[in-house]
């Protein structure tokens with residue numbers, strides 16, 4: 290129970306880097322440490338896939354860091370981008386990776402998400418320009434750019450050259466002292482990670498409540514969508530979409546179809562848990578079934594980018610009920626979900642359906658529903 294509540298409030302920040310010689314990786318680890326100094330913040334280290342494999346990659350200490358896919362970027366509450374400085378720019382691998390984000394861009398997937406840039410340089414030539422030109426891509430995505438400014442600069446050793454810039458941390462790998470990143474460079478990286486995590490927390494807290502302006506009409510006061518108006522008329526408030534409690538996603542879009550599975554969670558607790566007709570009455574099982582369907586709609590709304598009007602139709606529902614062998618009234622219970630769905634979505638809420646009994650269900654829920662919808 291407690292675990293779920295904390296998962297709900299946790300933020301997940303991606304530290305996405307590209308390195309050949311490991312300098313950027315060392316900075317990335319410190320960035321991650323700074324992120325995790327914010328309570329409830331989790332940093333995920335990933336590498337940018339390579340255009341051409343590194344000959345000696347398996348021997349490198351970053352070899353076990355997984356490669357990211359472009360489609361996972363929207364899942365994070367913030368992203369720190371790290372690259373070597375190559376001729377005053379980001380590396381070609383990073384450029385090639387970001388050039389695959391056109392789909393995310395046109396779908397507004399990264400808008401408002403906090404982002405920051407850190408780098409590993411040689412002499413440091415052009416490093417500020419490299420960070421600023423990196424910002425262009427993030428700005429075109431509408432990301433919120435976090436810069437360290439002069440954070441921590443009074444605390445670092447100024448008797449040696451340091452890679453810090455007001456735009457982002459960097460390291461001077463070719464400095465004559467040879468011990469890079471320096472303590473000071475790592476210190477700035479850590480502070481920058483922490484600043485990103487704080488912004489990511491703010492983003493997480495507000496992203497659900499404030500619908501994007503692009504979802505409202507161009508002029509006049511924003512009108513609620515057709516389905517939102519229907520929900521209001523029925524006096525139904527969708528719950529917060531339950532956070533996943535394992536290594537899975539709340540929804541997956543394949544082509545135009547969305548796949549969703551939910552149990553009867555309500556505010557982090559299963560509603561009316563137990564076996565139907567033993568601990569749970571038929572009426573309670575019906576309530577749990579309606580709650581499960583509302584959870585599905587909450588997740589569906591997320592999948593539809595916050596606008597349920599983008600749902601073309603329901604396709605199929607599969608209802609599992611925690612029952613004793615020989616139970617036969619699955620249809621009576623499942624009708625609660627089917628009727629509610631049709632009431633809300635109208636004719637496009639009609640669906641094919643299967644129901645079955647189960648000898649147990651996750652978290653002792655009385656019901657679990659798998660749902661498939663089609664988006665516009």
Ligand SMILES: Cc1cc2nc3c(=O)[nH]c(=O)nc-3n(C[C@H](O)[C@H](O)[C@H](O)COP(=O)(O)O)c2cc1C
Pocket residue numbers: 307308309310311312313314372373374375376377378409410411412413414415416462
């Ligand atoms: C093609 C290329 C171009 C580079 N251009 C610059 C540069 O403009 N400025 C600079 O300070 N270092 C430059 N360097 C040095 C790298 O930025 C430096 O070695 C960096 O620490 C490498 O990062 P890594 O250890 O993460 O691979 C360049 C290196 C390469 C291979």
